[in-house]
Amino acid sequence: MTNEELAASIQAGDTWRLDTLLTQNKGMIYHIARQYHELAERNGGADMNDLYQSAALGMIEAVPEWEPERGAFLTVATFHMRRRVRELLGIRTTKTRIENMGTASLDVALDDENDTPLVEQIIDPAALDPEEAALQADMQRIVRESVTRLPEEQRLAIEAAYFNRGGYFKQVGVCQSSISLLSVHQKKF
Numbered sequence: 152m153t154n155e156e157l158a159a160s161i162q163a164g165d166t167w168r169l170d171t172l173l174t175q176n177k178g179m180i181y182h183i184a185r186q187y188h189e190l191a192e193r194n195g196g197a198d199m200n201d202l203y204q205s206a207a208l209g210m211i212e213a214v215p216e217w218e219p220e221r222g223a224f225l226t227v228a229t230f231h232m233r234r235r236v237r238e239l240l241g242i243r244t245t246k247t248r249i250e251n252m253g254t255a256s257l258d259v260a261l262d263d264e265n266d267t268p269l270v271e272q273i274i275d276p277a278a279l280d281p282e283e284a285a286l287q288a289d290m291q292r293i294v295r296e297s298v299t300r301l302p303e304e305q306r307l308a309i310e311a312a313y314f315n316r317g318g319y320f321k322q323v324g325v326c327q328s329s330i331s332l333l334s335v336h337q338k339k340f
Contacts, residue, residue: 154224161214172214173207179225180206183232187240196240209235 157172184202191197209232217227298309
């Protein structure tokens with residue numbers, strides 16, 4: 152009987168054919184176990200007999216999962232055999248690792264008393280809103296471009312007051328407080 156016929160027969164209730172299926176596929180089971188044997192030895196894990204038994208269990212688990220219209224039985228069996236052996240060796244798939252990371256959603260409230268989402272509780276209030284930061288950067292660019300078009304004396308005064316923190320005024324002998332008073336006086340009118 153073919154693997155597919157044996158699997159269909161076992162699915163129909165002839166569980167005594169499991170032994171025939173395993174005997175018929177000893178080579179495949181051994182092949183899968185052998186693929187992981189070196190890894191198991193390096194990590195001080197399971198011996199060849201354990202690997203073989205895990206692969207055989209994987210083949211048994213594949214029987215109820217196999218659907219005749221979806222292809223060959225060994226395709227499903229190979230997947231289950233490898234999964235079983237990896238499980239024995241502690242090799243986890245990406246999905247398993249992600250599930251076990253102990254992650255939590257930031258959109259869920261931290262506790263029942265406070266229904267504010269966690270993401271809103273951990274946002275830095277001092278941080279600029281991304282939209283605000285983009286607008287501010289755009290505004291600075293426009294101001295710098297406009298300042299470059301001014302006559303040199305005005306340009307130097309503005310650059311000193313706003314960009315160089317008053318270094319220019321020290322050069323020409325005017326103190327920063329005088330400039331600040333002028334700025335305040337201009338804002339009033």
